[in-house]
Amino acid sequence: MDSSIIISIYIFVLAIFIGFEVITKVPPLLHTPLMSGSNAISGITLVGSVISASKGQDGLSTILATVAVVFATINVVGGYLVTDRMLEMFKKEKENK
Amino acid sequence: METVSGMDKITMLVYLIAAILFILGLKNLSSPKTARRGNRLSMLGMFLAVVMTAFKIIDPVYVLIGLVIGSAIGAISAKRVQMTAMPQMVAIFNGFGGGASTLVAFSEYLSLNSGYQTLDFSITVVLSILVGTVTFFGSMIAFAKLEGIMRGSPITFKGQQLVNAVLLSFILIIGAFFVMALGGVSIFSQIPPWAYLIIIAILSMILGVTSVIPIGGADMPVVISLLNSYSGLAAAFTGFVLSNYVLIISGALVGASGLILTNIMCKAMNRSLTNVLFAAVGKEAGSSTQGEQRTVTRYTGTDAAVMLENAQSIIIIPGYGLAVAQAQHVLHEMATLLMERGKDVKYAIHPVAGRMPGHMNVLMAEANVPYDYLYEMDEINDDFQHTDVALVIGANDVINPAARYKKDSALYGMPILNADKANTIMIIKRSLGAGFAGEQNELFYDPKTMMVFGDAKKMLMEIVNNLKA
Numbered sequence: 001m002d003s004s005i006i007i008s009i010y011i012f013v014l015a016i017f018i019g020f021e022v023i024t025k026v027p028p029l030l031h032t033p034l035m036s037g038s039n040a041i042s043g044i045t046l047v048g049s050v051i052s053a054s055k056g057q058d059g060l061s062t063i064l065a066t067v068a069v070v071f072a073t074i075n076v077v078g079g080y081l082v083t084d085r086m087l088e089m090f091k092k093e094k095e096n097k
Numbered sequence: 098m099e100t101v102s103g104m105d106k107i108t109m110l111v112y113l114i115a116a117i118l119f120i121l122g123l124k125n126l127s128s129p130k131t132a133r134r135g136n137r138l139s140m141l142g143m144f145l146a147v148v149m150t151a152f153k154i155i156d157p158v159y160v161l162i163g164l165v166i167g168s169a170i171g172a173i174s175a176k177r178v179q180m181t182a183m184p185q186m187v188a189i190f191n192g193f194g195g196g197a198s199t200l201v202a203f204s205e206y207l208s209l210n211s212g213y214q215t216l217d218f219s220i221t222v223v224l225s226i227l228v229g230t231v232t233f234f235g236s237m238i239a240f241a242k243l244e245g246i247m248r249g250s251p252i253t254f255k256g257q258q259l260v261n262a263v264l265l266s267f268i269l270i271i272g273a274f275f276v277m278a279l280g281g282v283s284i285f286s287q288i289p290p291w292a293y294l295i296i297i298a299i300l301s302m303i304l305g306v307t308s309v310i311p312i313g314g315a316d317m318p319v320v321i322s323l324l325n326s327y328s329g330l331a332a333a334f335t336g337f338v339l340s341n342y343v344l345i346i347s348g349a350l351v352g353a354s355g356l357i358l359t360n361i362m363c364k365a366m367n368r369s370l371t372n373v374l375f376a377a378v379g380k381e382a383g384s385s386t387q388g389e390q391r392t393v394t395r396y397t398g399t400d401a402a403v404m405l406e407n408a409q410s411i412i413i414i415p416g417y418g419l420a421v422a423q424a425q426h427v428l429h430e431m432a433t434l435l436m437e438r439g440k441d442v443k444y445a446i447h448p449v450a451g452r453m454p455g456h457m458n459v460l461m462a463e464a465n466v467p468y469d470y471l472y473e474m475d476e477i478n479d480d481f482q483h484t485d486v487a488l489v490i491g492a493n494d495v496i497n498p499a500a501r502y503k504k505d506s507a508l509y510g511m512p513i514l515n516a517d518k519a520n521t522i523m524i525i526k527r528s529l530g531a532g533f534a535g536e537q538n539e540l541f542y543d544p545k546t547m548m549v550f551g552d553a554k555k556m557l558m559e560i561v562n563n564l565k566a
Contacts, residue, residue, distance in 0.1 A: 005217035008337050015346040018120060019353025025127040028448060028473055031358060031455025034126050036187050037136050038354040041119050042328045043190075044143065044347040045197040046163055047112075047150045048335045053163060054154035054202040061207035066159040068200035068374055069192040070244050073167020074174075079190050080140045081175035082183075087133040092468035 020081035033086045040079025104152065111149040112343035118142030120349055123354070129468050146343055162227075180463045181420045184453040185243040187248070188236045188321050195232025198331035199298065202226045203336055206294065221337035223272035226294060227301050229331040230563075234305030236324050239317065242309075243452065249314035257311055264304045271296050295351045296499040301488035312373065315494075318453045319362045319373045326355025358454045365448035367510035393529065396547045398559025401523055404547065405431075405560065408485035408521075409439040412477065414514055415461065416452050418491020418526075424554035425464030428490065431557055434564045444470050445477045445514050477516045487519035490553050491530035498540060506536045522546045525556050 026034045049072045053065035125135025136470060171190075175323045178186045189418065202225035254260075274284060275293035312320050333348025335341075359454055363370050396404075413432065419425060432442045444466065448523040450457035458471055481487060489496055496516040500508040516522050524546060531537050540546055549556055 004340050005337070006343070006428070008340060011342055012333055012345050012349050013335075015116075015349035017124075018115045019350040020357065022120060022123045022127075022350075023354045023357050024121070026113045026409045027127065027129075028446070028455055029458045029468055029471060030126050030129060030132055030188075030507070031361075032183060032352065032451075032453055032459045033132060033136070033455070034123075035322070035358060035454060036183070037126065038123065038140060038351045039187055039190050039194065039325060039328065040143070041122075041139060041347050042194045042325075042351040043197075044146065044344050045194060045201060045332045045335050046143075047146050048201045048339050048341060048344055048516065049163070049197055050150045050160050050499045051153060051339065051341075052201050052208065053159045054156055055208055056275070057208045061204045062159055064207070065204040066163045068197040069163025069202065069421075070167040070170075072197035073164050074171040074211065075190050075194040075197065076143055076171065077168045078171030078186070080136065080143070081172055082178060083136050084133065084140075084184060084343055085175065086180075086183075086462070087129075087136055087463075089459070089462040090129045090132065090464070090468050092469055 030087075030090075033083050036079050036086070037083040040076050040083060043072050043075030043079060046076050048072075106278035108149050108152065109342070112341070115142040115146035115149075116316065116343050116346040118145070119350060123350065124512050130349065130483075137425070175282045180460055181417075182244070183319060183459060184321055184451075184455060185240050187453065188239040188243060188324065191321070191324045192233045192236025192240065194328040195229045195236065195324075195331045198229030198328075198335045199226050199233065200229075201335050202229065202338055203294065206291065213281055214279040216276060216280060219276040220272075221334050222484055223297060225331060225334040225338055226297050227268055227272070228327055228334055230298050231268050231308070232324055232327040232331050234302045235309045235320075236305075236328070237321055237325060238306055238309040242314065243317060249317075251313040252310040257307065258382055260308055261304060262457070264307070267446030268297050268300045268304070271300070298500065307446040308374070316366075316368075316373050318449060318451075318456075319359055319366075319368075321372070321453050322355050322362055323370075324355075326352050326359060327354055329353070334349045362449065362454055365512065367512065393541055393548045394544075396431075396523075396549050398551075398556050399563050401525075401547065401549050401556070402521060404521060405435060405440075405486060405488075406438075406564065407528055408440065410484045411435060411443075411486045411488055411520065412481060412484050412516075413442065413444045414487060414489045414492050414496060414516055415444060415446070415450065415457060415493025416490065417457070418493075419553050420451070420457075420460045422491065422553035424490070424552075424557050425460055425560060427554055427557040429461075429464045429566065431561050432470075434561065442470070443472055443477060443480070445472050445474065447474055447492070447514055450492065450495060462531035468485070474512065474514055481515040481518040484519045486521045487514075487516040489516055489522065489524045489526075490557070491526070493526070493538055494536065496540060497536060497538045499534065499536050499538070503536075508536050516540070517543065517545075520545065523549065525549045525551070525553050527552065527566070 049068035122135040127133040138413030278290040329351025336344025370508040500513045
C-alpha cells in the first residue's frame, strides 16, 4: 500500500489532538472570534484551489478551480478581517478611559 | 514513492511554518490580550502558504482573477456586516470554504491524465465532494434562516431521518462505484466515472438542505458550530486528495474547534447532538402552556430608575433581544452612570445568549463594555443571592426556572442564570410571550419581579434620563 496516505492519516489524527488541546483553552468570551478565525483557517483550501487553477489546463477543470479560488479567498479574507474587527473591540476597563 | 524536488522541499517546510503559525494563532486566542496578535499570526501563516504556492503557478491569469474577486467580496462584506449579523456571515463564509473543497476535488479529477487511480485518491475525492457540498448547501440554508430570507421555524416532513439516511447510503454506494471504476473494475461500463461524481454532488446537495431545514432558530448556534467543523473536515479531505499536509493540519484544527464548540453549545442547552439534529424543537414558539390568567406587576421606566438608584449591587443579564433593539450603547451608558455612583455593576452572559457561541460578548464589546465586566454563568451564578437587582433585558429562556424542575418542558435540564435568587428581578420586555423554546416564564409572575413593558432602547433611555435628572 502507498505510504503517503498513511502519513496523511497520521498527521490528520495528531493535528486533531493539538486542536483539542489548544481550543479547549479559549474562553467563551472569545468563542465568536474563534469561530470566524478558525473559519478563515479552513479557507486554506485556497492553496489547493490555486494549485488546481494554475495547471494551465483547458476548459472546465480551470473554470471550476477558478471559482474555487474565488470562494476560498472570500472565506480567507473575509474571515480574517471580520475577526480582526471584532478583536479590536475587546478592551479592558483601563484602556477605555 | 514519488521523488521530491528541492523546491518542493522548501515549499513543504514553509507549509509547516504556516501550520505552526495557525496553531500559535489559536493558542493566542486563550486571552483577549493576545487574541488580536494571534489572529495576525494566523493571517501571516495563510499569506506564507499562499505565496509559496504561487511559485508553483504555471498559468497565473485565472488565479489572479479569482484572488482579486474573492478579496474584494470578502473585504467588503467583512467591513459592512453588523455585529448582530455575525452568525449569518460565519455561516456563509463556512459555506464558501466547503464549496471550494468540492470544486477543487472536481477540478483535480478532471485534470487527470490517466483513467486509473489509486484507492486513496478516488476515496478522498468522493469524501471531499460529499462533505464540501453538504457544508455549502447546509450553510446556505442556515444563512437564509438567520437572515430571515427563510422562515426560522423547523421545516419537517414525514420520514425525514429515513430520507437522510437513505441519501447518505446512496452517496456511499455510488461513491464505491466511482472508486471501483477508477480502479478498473467497472460495473456499469457505459457510465463514465464523472457521472457518478455529479450524482454524488446532487445527492449531497439534497442532504445538505434536508439536514438543516428541520433545525429551529434557537438551535442555530449548534448548527453553525457543526458546519464550522464540517468546513474543516472538507479542507482536510481536499488535503488528502492533493497530498498536501498544510491542508490536512488546518482542516483538522478547524474540525476539532467546530466539534468542541458544538459540544459546548449542546451542553449549555442540555441537549444531545442527535436531539438537536433530529428533534425539531422550537416548533410552535409562543403557544402558551398555561391557560389561566395571572397578574403581573407593571412598572414604568421611572420606577425602574428609582429601584436602581436604591440598589447597591446590580447584575445585568443581556439577551439577543437587547441587540435587536440596538440598545447596547444606552445600556452601557446606564451602567456607567450607576458605577459612577459607586454601585457594583456586572454583566452575566449565558453560554447561549445571542445566536452563536460567544455572540453576546462581541455585542457588548461593540458597545464599549470592557470585557472584565462580563462574567460567564459559572463565575457569577453564586453571586445572585447577594445581589439587589437582577436586570434582565431581552432574555427569557436563560432565566426560566422551569428548566430546573419542569420535566416535560423543552427547557428542562438546561443550566440557567440564577436571576430568581436576586432580591429583585427587573425584566424589560415587550410582552409576556414565551421564549424560543415555547415555555412560559413563571418568573414574570413572581412577586419579587418588576415587569417593565416596552422597547428595550426606549425604556433604558427613560431610565438614563431619570438617573441624570
